[in-house]
Amino acid sequence: MQEHGRWRLLLWVDRAVSGLEALIIGACVAVMAVNTIANVFGRYVFSQSLYFSEELNEIMMVTITFVGLGYVTRKGLHIRMSALYDAVPDVPRRWLMALIALVSAAAMFLLAWYAWEYVAKVASRGRITPAMQLPLWITYVGVVAGFFLAGVQYIATVVVNLTRSDDVWISHCKADGYEDPELTTILELKQADAQSSGAGRE
Numbered sequence: 001m002q003e004h005g006r007w008r009l010l011l012w013v014d015r016a017v018s019g020l021e022a023l024i025i026g027a028c029v030a031v032m033a034v035n036t037i038a039n040v041f042g043r044y045v046f047s048q049s050l051y052f053s054e055e056l057n058e059i060m061m062v063t064i065t066f067v068g069l070g071y072v073t074r075k076g077l078h079i080r081m082s083a084l085y086d087a088v089p090d091v092p093r094r095w096l097m098a099l100i101a102l103v104s105a106a107a108m109f110l111l112a113w114y115a116w117e118y119v120a121k122v123a124s125r126g127r128i129t130p131a132m133q134l135p136l137w138i139t140y141v142g143v144v145a146g147f148f149l150a151g152v153q154y155i156a157t158v159v160v161n162l163t164r165s166d167d168v169w170i171s172h173c174k175a176d177g178y179e180d181p182e183l184t185t186i187l188e189l190k191q192a193d194a195q196s197s198g199a200g201r202e
Contacts, residue, residue: 014074014156014172017149021071024142028060028067035060055131059139066146073153076174094161094168097176101157108151115144 039053072078088096123137156172167175 018071018074021067021074021149024067025064025071028064032057032060032064052131055129059129062139063142066143067149069146070149070153073150074171074173076171076176080170090168093176094165097168097170098158098161101154101161105151105154105158108147108154112144112147112151115140115147119144 035050035053035056039050043049085093085096085100119137119140122140123135127136128134129136129139153171157169160169160172170176
């Protein structure tokens with residue numbers, strides 16, 4: 001019972017982190033849109049651009065890219081090179097996915113460590129951004145968080161593939177499979193045609 005409660009707590013924390021990631025990404029996209037529109041409006045209407053517009057958009061893009069890394073890993077939406085993986089039967093494929101996720105987690109944690117060291121170095125030098133005069137290290141916090149959260153998600157993928165035998169999991173909450181609606185429709189039509197032709201022969 002205690003173990004079940006612990007898993008529920010971990011799932012709750014994961015959902016909370018996922019919601020926070022989605023909120024940060026959405027807010028950054030909205031800020032970029034408003035900032036870009038305001039800059040264009042100021043340039044062509046008042047002949048005066050926003051002096052901080054380019055810098056702000058760069059910060060937002062960095063944040064979106066790296067905070068989004070953990071988000072897409074959780075959702076299993078990252079790009080995969082799967083030619084060899086797809087040729088493996090289901091049971092070995094699950095072990096292969098666990099190995100891939102483990103190596104990916106190690107890479108993410110290593111990159112998070114290097115990013116943390118870089119942020120600490122920048123903070124110790126007291127550098128600031130040229131336009132908005134913000135501490136430069138703040139702009140790179142999303143890089144550290146993104147790599148670390150992606151590593152955590154890959155570890156969760158390893159755990160779920162080693163503890164659940166009902167499917168192959170590309171993330172802790174998403175089983176492997178194709179969800180392209182057009183491809184699904186084509187496959188369903190082919191299956192229906194095969195069944196109808198089989199029934200006609202009988």
